[in-house]
Amino acid sequence: MVAGAIVAARHYPGGFDWLYTVASALASEKHNPAGSTWFAGSLLLAMVLLWPYVSAAKHNRSLRLSATENSGFIALRTGLICGALLGLEKLLIRDLSSLVYKAHEILALLTFMGLYFGVLALLVQSMLRQKVYALPLLLVVAPLVAIAITQFWLYLDQRDLGWVDTSWRETGIPLWLSFAFWQWLAIGFLWLGLGLISFCNNE
Numbered sequence: 001m002v003a004g005a006i007v008a009a010r011h012y013p014g015g016f017d018w019l020y021t022v023a024s025a026l027a028s029e030k031h032n033p034a035g036s037t038w039f040a041g042s043l044l045l046a047m048v049l050l051w052p053y054v055s056a057a058k059h060n061r062s063l064r065l066s067a068t069e070n071s072g073f074i075a076l077r078t079g080l081i082c083g084a085l086l087g088l089e090k091l092l093i094r095d096l097s098s099l100v101y102k103a104h105e106i107l108a109l110l111t112f113m114g115l116y117f118g119v120l121a122l123l124v125q126s127m128l129r130q131k132v133y134a135l136p137l138l139l140v141v142a143p144l145v146a147i148a149i150t151q152f153w154l155y156l157d158q159r160d161l162g163w164v165d166t167s168w169r170e171t172g173i174p175l176w177l178s179f180a181f182w183q184w185l186a187i188g189f190l191w192l193g194l195g196l197i198s199f200c201n202n203e
Contacts, residue, residue, distance in 0.1 A: 043090075053198070
């Protein structure tokens with residue numbers, strides 16, 4: 001997915017601003033006609049490849065799976081399915097939301113919510129079970145929670161400003177008010193959290 005994002009960004013007209021441009025712009029045929037398939041394809045492939053990874057993580061915990069962990073794995077799989085559909089949508093349909101009201105936004109929200117809740121549920125459970133890893137896991141969990149709250153607040157608060165884009169930089173809107181900035185941070189911490197789930201399983 002990282003490789004797909006980098007290639008898509010290199011094809012982005014005028015250059016891609018990682019701090020003020022949302023992730024979905026990379027997969028937009030309208031905004032990124034030459035690079036959209038790279039990001040959409042890499043997202044789809046990443047979600048498909050993560051399915052057996054999540055299944056293996058569940059198998060490693062199967063003998064001691066709590067209700068919280070079970071809910072976490074259900075959420076993760078929901079996020080993976082919605083993420084795959086998100087990538088597939090961008091590969092096959094120019095604008096799904098023009099056919100079904102806010103369909104793209106709903107898919108994106110379900111993807112983030114599923115992955116967020118899944119990662120948080122499993123990492124918190126790992127912290128409770130393995131006290132020695134409490135501090136390292138907390139360093140991932142705390143930013144995830146903070147980023148989620150920040151994204152949600154900005155999403156609701158910025159409706160009157162219009163959607164975030166590079167014009168925000170020119171008008172002097174600070175970096176910490178950019179939804180895109182927090183979104184990219186969230187993506188990075190989610191990948192880190194997914195990796196830690198496997199690490200905790202092997203301990």
